[in-house]
Amino acid sequence: MSDKRVAQNIFDELMEAPPSSAVSLQMSIDHYLEVLRGVLDLFASKKEADVIYVTSTISFDAIKRVLEALDIETSRVFFVDCISHMTMGASSGEMDEHTTLVESPTMLENVMLKVEYLIRLSEAAEKIVVIDSINSLAIHNNNWILSEFLHILVSGLRARNVYTIILSVEEHSTPEINTMVSLVCDQGIRTNLKEE
Amino acid sequence: MVHRSGDRERCGTGIDGFDTVLYGGIPRANTVLLTGSCGTGKTSLALEFLIHGALKGENSLFISVTENSEKMLANIIPYNFFEESLIKSGKLVFVDLPVMYERLGMTKAELTMEEIDLLVAAIASLVRELDTKRLVIDSITSVCYKLKTSEKIRDFILKLSKALTDVGCTSILVSEMSAQASSYSMFGVEEAISDGIVLMANMERRGDLLRTLQVIKMRGTMHSRAKYVLDLTPEGVLLAPLLKGGSTGT
Numbered sequence: 001m002s003d004k005r006v007a008q009n010i011f012d013e014l015m016e017a018p019p020s021s022a023v024s025l026q027m028s029i030d031h032y033l034e035v036l037r038g039v040l041d042l043f044a045s046k047k048e049a050d051v052i053y054v055t056s057t058i059s060f061d062a063i064k065r066v067l068e069a070l071d072i073e074t075s076r077v078f079f080v081d082c083i084s085h086m087t088m089g090a091s092s093g094e095m096d097e098h099t100t101l102v103e104s105p106t107m108l109e110n111v112m113l114k115v116e117y118l119i120r121l122s123e124a125a126e127k128i129v130v131i132d133s134i135n136s137l138a139i140h141n142n143n144w145i146l147s148e149f150l151h152i153l154v155s156g157l158r159a160r161n162v163y164t165i166i167l168s169v170e171e172h173s174t175p176e177i178n179t180m181v182s183l184v185c186d187q188g189i190r191t192n193l194k195e196e
Numbered sequence: 197m198v199h200r201s202g203d204r205e206r207c208g209t210g211i212d213g214f215d216t217v218l219y220g221g222i223p224r225a226n227t228v229l230l231t232g233s234c235g236t237g238k239t240s241l242a243l244e245f246l247i248h249g250a251l252k253g254e255n256s257l258f259i260s261v262t263e264n265s266e267k268m269l270a271n272i273i274p275y276n277f278f279e280e281s282l283i284k285s286g287k288l289v290f291v292d293l294p295v296m297y298e299r300l301g302m303t304k305a306e307l308t309m310e311e312i313d314l315l316v317a318a319i320a321s322l323v324r325e326l327d328t329k330r331l332v333i334d335s336i337t338s339v340c341y342k343l344k345t346s347e348k349i350r351d352f353i354l355k356l357s358k359a360l361t362d363v364g365c366t367s368i369l370v371s372e373m374s375a376q377a378s379s380y381s382m383f384g385v386e387e388a389i390s391d392g393i394v395l396m397a398n399m400e401r402r403g404d405l406l407r408t409l410q411v412i413k414m415r416g417t418m419h420s421r422a423k424y425v426l427d428l429t430p431e432g433v434l435l436a437p438l439l440k441g442g443s444t445g446t
Contacts, residue, residue, distance in 0.1 A: 107404050109425035112436040120431045145441030152437060 006031050006191050010038030013189045014165075015046065022154045022164040024185040026178075028192035029169050033070060035191060036063075039130060039165055041072045049076070049126035049163070052118045056082040056105040057136040074098075076124070080114040082107075083136075105140040108149040115153070119162065128163040129153075134181055135172040147180045154184040204416045207330065207366040210248025211241065213424065213435025214409070222392065223416030225364045227357040229336070229387055231371035231380050232396030237407055240273060240428050241396070242332040242368045247278055250287040254329035257322070258290045261338040265290035268334075276430045289326060293339070307342050312352045315339075320359035328365050336369040337382045349385045357389060380412065391415040399423075399438075408438060 010025065017023055027035050044051050055063055060079035067074050078098050082105040100118065102110045115129055131137070137146055150166070157164045166181055170192050182188065206221035215221050222228055232238050246256035260268055269290070282288040297303070300318055302311050323331060333339070336353070343349045353369070360367045369390065371381045380387040380395060387393055392414035399406045410423045424435040 104404055106402060107406065108439055109406060109436045110427060113425065113427035113429075113434045116434050116436070117427065117429045117431055142441065145439050148439050148441045152439075 004034070006034035007038035007042060010035060010189060010191065011042035011046070013187070014039070014043045014163075017163070017187050020158045020161040020163060021187055022158060022166070022185045024166050024168065024181045024188040026168045026170050026173065026188065026190045026192070029171055031191040033066065035167065036067065037070055037072065039128070040067065040077060041070070044076065044128055045073065047126040047128070048124065049128045050122040050124035051077045052080060052115055052122075052127065052129045053077055053132065054080040054082065054111060054115065054130065055132045056140070057132050059084040059087070060099050063132075078118045078122070080111060080118065082111060105137055108137075108141065108145065112149070112153055112156070115157075119160065126163070127160075128165060129157055131164070131166045133167040133169055134177055135169050138174075138177055143176050143180060147183070150180060150184045206417075208248070208252075209245045210251070211244055211433045211435075213426075214241075214433065217409075217411055217420045217422075217424065217435070218414060219418050222366055222414070224366055225361045226391035226414070226416060227353075227360060227367045227369060227389075228392035228394060228414070229371050229381060229390035230368050230394045230396065231373055231387070233373055233375040233377075233398065236396035236398055237409075237426060237428050237433065238370050238396055239268065239334055241409075241426075241433050242334060242370055243272060244275065244432050245368060246288060246330050246332055247275060247282065249330040250282040251277065251279070253287070255286070255327050256288050256330040257326055257328040257332070258288070259293050259296075259319070259331070259333045260290060261293040261333065261335055263334075265292055273428055274430055275432060277432065286326070289328075291322065293333075302342075305342065306344050307348070309348065309351070312343065312348060313355070316352065316355045316359055319356060320363070323360060323365050324363055328363075331360060331365050331367040332370065333367070334370040335372050336386060337372040340383050340386070346383060346385045349383050350389060353386055353389045357391075396426075406438070409435060 025035060040051055060081040064074055080100055080102060082102045085101045086104045100114045102114055119127060154164050168177060168181060204223040207224045208215050208221035230238050230242055246258055249256045296318060300314055340349045343352055371386055373382055380393050393412040395410045395412050397408045399408045407426045408423050409426050411419045423438040425438050427434045
């Protein structure tokens with residue numbers, strides 16, 4: 001499958017997912033940009049949804065630069081950044097109402113609270129929460145607490161008719177992480193179909 | 197929200213997660229001790245309780261003891277749901293207790309039993325006059341410092357609580373305690389007399405400091421006894437369950 005078809009394929013599969021679905025999106029690291037395009041551009045635009053993007057991998061400003069380079073609209077993307085504070089990379093000058101920081105990716109309750117806060121602020125009928133990524137959260141948290149976090153977060157979002165998309169990187173995943181994600185998700189999408 | 201027949205009428209705090217923990221809110225006319233060490237969010241939660249009450253049309257009164265109410269308001273989180281008109285219309289009233297002390301001629305460091313009765317009567321009179329349905333005293337600990345003995349503290353809180361309950365006023369008494377305290381209040385008396393105890397704390401976990409909330413007791417209702425993590429936001433106090441996988445066991 002060509003990289004360009006990856007975004008379209010993700011869009012097609014997400015469009016088939018029932019409302020308030022939790023979707024596991026396992027990608028090859030090479031497909032990261034196409035995943036962003038498929039989720040944030042094609043799917044979110046089609047749904048006219050606000051996106052709450054939880055990043056524990058790279059900082060919100062780095063993702064914003066990528067989205068701008070890809071010509072993806074960012075006005076409906078709100079960030080919960082779990083990494084900038086910890087890496088001392090965030091300055092108040094860079095912050096705006098679209099971004100909220102969590103001090104550390106180990107403060108998973110605060111991630112839930114920031115997501116809740118942004119959901120309350122959003123006036124969009126459809127909302128999508130993206131977790132980027134379960135692998136980077138697993139660097140900082142043990143599987144027990146991470147599993148508990150996912151269960152509570154996804155159950156709460158499902159009850160409020162919010163889509164959840166959990167990103168994982170195939171090259172960095174473990175059977176334990178895959179099991180953890182599959183337990184809370186209704187549907188799985190894989191981008192690494194080159195060998196298939 | 198769970199409601200059971202025979203339940204007492206509730207005073208919904210307006211704080212979603214907190215009302216869920218309390219199965220619908222504080223039983224009407226209860227006197228609740230909101231206790232915790234500094235920086236745990238007691239004043240923010242208490243003020244939000246009053247603002248939501250005022251927004252619902254219930255007259256709400258904040259008696260500030262330690263801090264000038266204007267200064268306190270300037271430092272509080274700018275809630276998205278706060279309306280200046282609540283103060284202008286008298287739905288939300290702020291009174292500084294030191295001003296009341298002065299007007300009542302209570303200038304000495306320690307109050308006598310007669311002065312305690314006078315103070316309780318003055319607060320009760322204000323509550324009746326304003327037809328107050330929700331009251332916060334921030335903090336009761338500062339009042340207790342002027343009472344000195346546990347007998348006087350017990351007498352003061354019992355009389356105040358009765359006076360407030362008699363007029364159907366739901367009250368939150370903010371109590372300060374040290375982080376290492378083994379009881380739920382500074383003098384160990386306040387907790388025994390209150391209808392409810394809500395404990396707010398800072399919990400350290402692997403170097404992270406989490407604000408937590410736990411309802412220890414609440415007469416007149418079933419309630420969760422679990423510990424919750426809270427966040428103070430412009431949308432108000434938000435609660436999430438404390439993840440057990442990371443609990444230190446404390």
